[in-house]
Amino acid sequence: MQVDLFDFALPPERIALRPAVPRDAARLLHVDRSGMADRVVAELPSLLRVGDMLVFNDTRVIPAQLDGRRGEARVGVTLHKREGPRRWQAFVRNARRLRDGDVVAFDADVSARVATRHTDGSLSLDFLGEEPVELLLERAGRMPLPPYIAGKRTPDARDADDYQTMFAAQPGAVAAPTAALHFTPALMAALDAAGIAHRTLTLHVGAGTFLPVKAEDTDDHAMHAEWGRLDPATAAELNAVRAGGGRVIAVGTTSLRLIESAADEDGTIRPFEGDTAIFITPGYRFRGxxxxxxxxHLPRSTLFMLVSALMGLDVMKAAYAHAIENGYRFYSYGDASLLLP
Structure with missing residues (x-):
């Protein structure tokens, strides 16, 4: 499909720079086959059914952005995907100044050696020393806010909490699974009381989620792989929910992409552990x-393509036009939509 089919005009003032307070006070656009309605996230228990199950991503965002030097050259590093105990694939600003074997010095006595240059322009970096890489990043890194937020204000101490979900447990993401940012303990208690269960899986979101689609046709766009895990017990519970007439509702496109990666053609969800680069566009048949x-989501983004595949492009263009006209807030710290095809 032509990528420009997924374009739309978004006024810059619609981009949220801070989350709603409290988190579940964010607005919620409810879209199903009967139409759309303006709600708030705290009303979610009344919009779902007894026996439904929500699936959250329990990845935890790491301080994945670093500023460094190689001689006189300044370089900016955004870690993307872990490749080994001390090796990370990274997008690097000013990467043309680096060669294989070069050592980049970051703050707090942290350094890394360039190991490999990839065809997409990214580099693999080996962090030096004996300390765990997680400790090095805590010293030298900072929270990797999306460019559409960081370009408008300076990241600060609030973001260390605001950009983590209440489910964050497994370190490894360089972007938050932002749909889950809307959930609070009070909301989870209300969902439990309404008979709506929840489970977690892990997908470590990579920096590729922010990259624009530069191809003119979706067939020519290559997705970056991300590592995920859906354990056998969770897979069995998701299958049991659907067998009993309940619905599996993914919270966030990351949860959805992993479930679909784990699902067979007949809709059976299997345990999964490994990389996925699934790219969902209109015409895809959802299985899990x-x-x-x-x-x-952003215009022309793979995520807007995904929701258009789920609900139909015309439906989502109408929903986004309604959201823009009615003051909904967009992107990571913005409002939410509940999409029930």
């Missing part, structure tokens, strides 16, 4: 999920 709670 029955709905999605997600934020509002």
């Amino acid at each position: 999920i029955d709905g999605l709670l997600t934020n509002f």
Whole structure:
């Protein structure tokens, strides 16, 4: 499909720079086959059914952005995907100044050696020393806010909490699974009381989620792989929910992409551990999920293509036009939509 089919005009003032307070006070656009309605996230228990199950991504965002030097050259590093105990693939600003074997010095006596240059322009870096890389990043790194937020204000101490979900447990993401940012302990208690269960999986979100689609046709766009795990017990529970007439509702496109990666053609969800580069566009037949709670996405992005595949391009263009006209807030810290095809 032509990528420009997924374009739309978004006024810059619609981009949220801070999350709603409290988190579940964010607005929620409810879209199903009967139309759309303006709600708030705290109303979610009344919009789902007894026996439904929400699936959250329990990845934890790491301080994945670093500023460094190689001689007189300044370089900016955004870690993307872990490749080994001390090796990370990274997108590097000013990468043309680096060669294989060069050592980049970061703050707090942290350094890394260039190991490999990839065809997409990214580099693999080996962090030096004996300390665990996680400790090095805590010293030298900072929270990797999306460019559409960091370009408008300076990241600060609030973001260390604001950009983590209440489910964050498994370190490794360089971007938050932002749909889950709307959930609070009070909301989870209300969902439990309403008979709506929840489970978690892990998908370590990479920096590739921010990259624009530069191809003119979706067939020519290559997705970056991300590592995920869906354990056998969770897979069995998701299958049991659907067998019993309940719905599996993914919270966030990351949860959806992993479930779909784990699902067979007949809809059976299998345990999964490894990389996925699944790219979902209109025409895709969903196998493992029955709905999605997600934020509002960028024009021409793979995520807007995904929601258009779920609900139909015309439906999503109408929903986004309604959201823009009615003051919904977009992107990572913005409002949400509940999509039930």
